[in-house]
Amino acid sequence: MRAAWFAKLPAKSRLAALDTRAGRVALWVMGVTGFVLGFVYHGIVFLSGKPAAMGLAISYNVVVLLAAAALWLLLSLLFQRRPASTARLFWSTLFVGGVVLGSSWLVSLIGRPSAAMAYTAGFDYETGVPLTLATVLKMNLLSLLEVTFAFVLLLRFRDLVLFKRSRSSQRNWYLMLGLMVFASLLVFMRPPQSETHWLDGVVMVPAVLFMVINSFRLSWIVFLSFREKIASIGLSLLLLVLLAFKLASMDDAMAMGVIDITYFAYYSQPLIVFSTLALIFGILYCTTAFLSLLFHLPTTGDFQRKEDELAAMHSLTNLVSQVFDLERLLATIAASPVEAGAASATWLAVRDLGSGSLRPQIVATHNMDPVRVMELVDVQAFYDELSPSREPLLLEQAPADHRISAGPGEGIGSLLVIPLVARDEMLGALFVTSEVAHGFEKDDVRAMGVFAAQAALALDNARLFEEQVEKERLERELSIAREVQQKLLPQCLPVIEGASICASSVPAQEVGGDYYDYVHLGPHRLAFIVADVSGKGASAAFYMAELQGVFKAIAPIAPDPKDFLSHANRALSETLEKNVFISVLYGVLDTQKEELVLARAGHCPAATIDLNGSARFLRTRGLGLGLDNGPLFRKTLAVERHRLQPGDVFVLYTDGVVESRSPQGEEYGYERLLDALRENRHEDADTLHDAVLAHLNGFIVEGDYGDDMTLLVLKWHGITLPSAKEQRANGAENPVAGSRGDGSESQENSVPAVPASTKA
Amino acid sequence: MSSFSVGFRSSGVVQILELNGELDAHTASELEAAIQKCQSDKQYHIIVNGENLQYISSAGLGVFMAYIEEVRDEGGDIKIAALRPKVYNVFDLLGFPMLFDIMETEAEALQKFTDGAS
Numbered sequence: 001m002r003a004a005w006f007a008k009l010p011a012k013s014r015l016a017a018l019d020t021r022a023g024r025v026a027l028w029v030m031g032v033t034g035f036v037l038g039f040v041y042h043g044i045v046f047l048s049g050k051p052a053a054m055g056l057a058i059s060y061n062v063v064v065l066l067a068a069a070a071l072w073l074l075l076s077l078l079f080q081r082r083p084a085s086t087a088r089l090f091w092s093t094l095f096v097g098g099v100v101l102g103s104s105w106l107v108s109l110i111g112r113p114s115a116a117m118a119y120t121a122g123f124d125y126e127t128g129v130p131l132t133l134a135t136v137l138k139m140n141l142l143s144l145l146e147v148t149f150a151f152v153l154l155l156r157f158r159d160l161v162l163f164k165r166s167r168s169s170q171r172n173w174y175l176m177l178g179l180m181v182f183a184s185l186l187v188f189m190r191p192p193q194s195e196t197h198w199l200d201g202v203v204m205v206p207a208v209l210f211m212v213i214n215s216f217r218l219s220w221i222v223f224l225s226f227r228e229k230i231a232s233i234g235l236s237l238l239l240l241v242l243l244a245f246k247l248a249s250m251d252d253a254m255a256m257g258v259i260d261i262t263y264f265a266y267y268s269q270p271l272i273v274f275s276t277l278a279l280i281f282g283i284l285y286c287t288t289a290f291l292s293l294l295f296h297l298p299t300t301g302d303f304q305r306k307e308d309e310l311a312a313m314h315s316l317t318n319l320v321s322q323v324f325d326l327e328r329l330l331a332t333i334a335a336s337p338v339e340a341g342a343a344s345a346t347w348l349a350v351r352d353l354g355s356g357s358l359r360p361q362i363v364a365t366h367n368m369d370p371v372r373v374m375e376l377v378d379v380q381a382f383y384d385e386l387s388p389s390r391e392p393l394l395l396e397q398a399p400a401d402h403r404i405s406a407g408p409g410e411g412i413g414s415l416l417v418i419p420l421v422a423r424d425e426m427l428g429a430l431f432v433t434s435e436v437a438h439g440f441e442k443d444d445v446r447a448m449g450v451f452a453a454q455a456a457l458a459l460d461n462a463r464l465f466e467e468q469v470e471k472e473r474l475e476r477e478l479s480i481a482r483e484v485q486q487k488l489l490p491q492c493l494p495v496i497e498g499a500s501i502c503a504s505s506v507p508a509q510e511v512g513g514d515y516y517d518y519v520h521l522g523p524h525r526l527a528f529i530v531a532d533v534s535g536k537g538a539s540a541a542f543y544m545a546e547l548q549g550v551f552k553a554i555a556p557i558a559p560d561p562k563d564f565l566s567h568a569n570r571a572l573s574e575t576l577e578k579n580v581f582i583s584v585l586y587g588v589l590d591t592q593k594e595e596l597v598l599a600r601a602g603h604c605p606a607a608t609i610d611l612n613g614s615a616r617f618l619r620t621r622g623l624g625l626g627l628d629n630g631p632l633f634r635k636t637l638a639v640e641r642h643r644l645q646p647g648d649v650f651v652l653y654t655d656g657v658v659e660s661r662s663p664q665g666e667e668y669g670y671e672r673l674l675d676a677l678r679e680n681r682h683e684d685a686d687t688l689h690d691a692v693l694a695h696l697n698g699f700i701v702e703g704d705y706g707d708d709m710t711l712l713v714l715k716w717h718g719i720t721l722p723s724a725k726e727q728r729a730n731g732a733e734n735p736v737a738g739s740r741g742d743g744s745e746s747q748e749n750s751v752p753a754v755p756a757s758t759k760a
Numbered sequence: 761m762s763s764f765s766v767g768f769r770s771s772g773v774v775q776i777l778e779l780n781g782e783l784d785a786h787t788a789s790e791l792e793a794a795i796q797k798c799q800s801d802k803q804y805h806i807i808v809n810g811e812n813l814q815y816i817s818s819a820g821l822g823v824f825m826a827y828i829e830e831v832r833d834e835g836g837d838i839k840i841a842a843l844r845p846k847v848y849n850v851f852d853l854l855g856f857p858m859l860f861d862i863m864e865t866e867a868e869a870l871q872k873f874t875d876g877a878s
Contacts, residue, residue: 532818534818534819534821534822535785535818535819535822536785536819577822577826578822578825578826578829579819579822579823579825579826580822580825581818581821581822581825581854583818583853583854602853602854602855603853604853605853619853621855622855623854623855623858623859624854624855626825627825627854627855627856627859628858628859632858632859636855636858655818707817
């Protein structure tokens with residue numbers, strides 16, 4: 001968690017370009033070549049015994065500076081690839097410093113200069129020419145070490161200075177580096193013994209100014225733990241001593257006697273200036289860091305707590321967006337206050353959202369067993385007290401409250417109850433306990449309130465999500481139910497000599513209570529039914545399915561209308577709810593006798609029209625199925641017999657036809673139905689069926705029947721129709737083209753597509 | 761959305777329910793509640809006045825079927841009065857006149873209760 005901020009550092013675009021294998025190899029080659037060339041140069045000077053020519057000297061200085069730049073970039077890439085935590089930055093810098101110091105000391109042991117040469121450390125005072133080979137070796141190695149350390153120091157501290165960087169802090173840092181480089185380049189090619197120029201001082205001032213500014217970039221301290229702060233204090237102090245020692249040895253090379261800075265001075269003036277400036281910055285930064293760490297030490301606990309609270313809040317806020325698992329969410333809500341260190345135990349009581357019961361259930365606990373909670377605390381009482389006010393309730397001395405049966409020392413010293421309110425509804429309550437009395441400060445209560453608001457939001461989202469899932473599940477179920485119901489309706493239209501039949505059914509909802517069907521009773525007889533279960537939707541659909549079974553089973557064995565309807569009434573009365581009934585029109589067509597027998601059990605009367613346009617409703621007596629399960633049903637049922645004349649049309653329908661309303665609220669009604677029939681009575685069944693539906697749809701809002709709608713048209717052509725013979729030759733029943741009674745389809749196309757009917 | 765309301769009125773021991781508006785699947789529960797209230801008040805002599813009932817669906821008719829048995833078991837009855845022709849037609853199609861006393865006026869229905877009681 002603490003190292004996470006590294007991830008947020010923007011990638012350095014310029015460096016990133018170099019951070020490829022090829023880039024790194026190029027930098028290595030450049031650095032190594034540069035330093036090797038430097039060594040060779042000094043070797044040549046040593047061997048020749050006199051200073052190099054001007055041109056060669058300039059080239060040397062440029063090459064060495066380029067090598068140093070390559071080294072800087074290599075180190076920069078290295079540290080960028082391996083970021084360290086703030087506490088470790090001090091440690092690694094100190095470590096490198098120690099290694100450099102030790103190595104320098106070891107190197108300085110090589111070929112100690114004789115007493116005569118001691119003052120100039122093995123260089124000719126006049127010309128600066130190294131006098132021994134050891135001097136050449138030492139000056140190269142020592143300089144490399146010094147430069148490396150200066151770079152490591154700066155690059156490591158850069159991560160501290162640029163912690164939580166802003167545009168201005170970044171600008172200050174690069175300005176400081178720029179000024180340091182500028183000051184270093186001013187002494188390019190200057191001999192080590194020369195006096196300092198007044199310009200050097202002038203340039204130094206802004207560089208130091210920016211060093212001071214950057215030294216106060218210490219925001220990383222706040223995020224350290226107590227232990228890390230202690231460690232950082234020690235490390236920064238040690239580093240301070242080390243840096244001060246190095247700086248002192250820079251000032252007066254001989255005085256310290258350990259490392260002779262003279263070697264470095266003869267190597268490259270700009271580099272020594274840069275290194276010195278880096279040391280000064282290091283000392284400044286270590287000093288401010290040390291002092292700041294010291295002052296922050298006492299408040300670490302508070303910062304730590306706030307940070308933990310923030311982290312807990314943060315984790316919950318994250319959860320809001322991933323509420324797919326209600327169980328996990330509840331557990332997290334209960335756990336967060338304890339994890340934030342603000343409570344010793346928590347539990348969450350939520351109203352049973354499914355049943356709507358007002359009794360709160362303990363759905364999650366942390367650090368306390370749910371059974372024990374029930375034993376010790378009257379959750380219901382607290383919940384009831386909270387419900388009207390919806391304000392947090394704080395018991396400073398919980399054991400004294402009558403609703404808490406825990407004695408002192410049983411883990412509930414003080415209790416805080418916070419309502420979880422979302423969208424003006426109290427979803428539950430969060431119970432937070434502390435082991436000690438007066439365990440919650442004012443700001444704890446406030447923080448917990450904020451937390452509870454977040455938690456309530458998350459809970460509400462989770463609930464909505466579950467509801468949505470449930471809704472989608474129901475929709476899927478309904479669409480399956482719809483398919484199943486469609487299969488209960490006839491898939492083919494019947495073929496019977498001398499007659500044509502066409503029918504369709506459209507449920508008002510996914511499933512409905514309308515039913516129509518046929519069953520062959522032999523080559524010349526056909527039983528047919530149109531029925532309407534009271535109500536609509538799923539319950540009606542179940543009874544419709546039951547009726548379908550009854551029709552298919554009973555009609556073939558008891559085809560007589562009176563028998564069939566009485567059997568059906570008895571069978572269905574047992575299962576129908578008291579407030580549910582089924583109206584039925586049942587008929588038997590006999591093509592041999594040229595007779596149609598029809599009975600009406602509470603259903604809308606069938607309409608009939610003959611070739612001359614004489615139309616009427618067949619309103620015979622009869623109770624709906626399920627209204628009476630005694631003898632009354634059979635006794636009151638009337639049966640009507642018709643001698644069929646060619647051209648006779650019978651129209652059976654449900655109230656979805658006659659009760660469908662126009663946009664103005666007017667019902668389609670019986671008269672309009674007869675009008676439509678009169679107009680189209682010469683057509684065959686399917687054309688007539690379509691014409692009636694078109695007439696109906698022209699009157700209402702297209703497809704919006706308001707109720708389940710079923711329409712069956714039967715036309716008697718007489719048995720001599722030529723088309724009947726054709727049909728017979730073709731074989732059995734025609735499959736329904738564009739299956740009828742498909743609600744969605746029919747509702748989209750106001751008038752169902754070409755009806756599938758069979759002319760017989 | 762269809763609107764529906766039930767008005768309560770009493771004439772002697774007879775509780776009169778005045779139906780207003782459209783009685784369908786959505787509003788059936790209001791009539792159910794009204795009849796349940798009569799039952800809990802031990803009022804089993806009920807007249808449903810349909811003078812202002814504009815429409816009734818099969819679900820609305822179901823309410824009468826749901827309670828008639830209980831009410832008759834308690835020695836009472838639900839009589840229906842003053843239906844508009846169109847609404848009466850719906851009752852009639854299903855054969856309700858064979859199961860219920862459906863009178864042209866409320867007074868006739870009241871008279872029927874009096875006759876029955878004597």
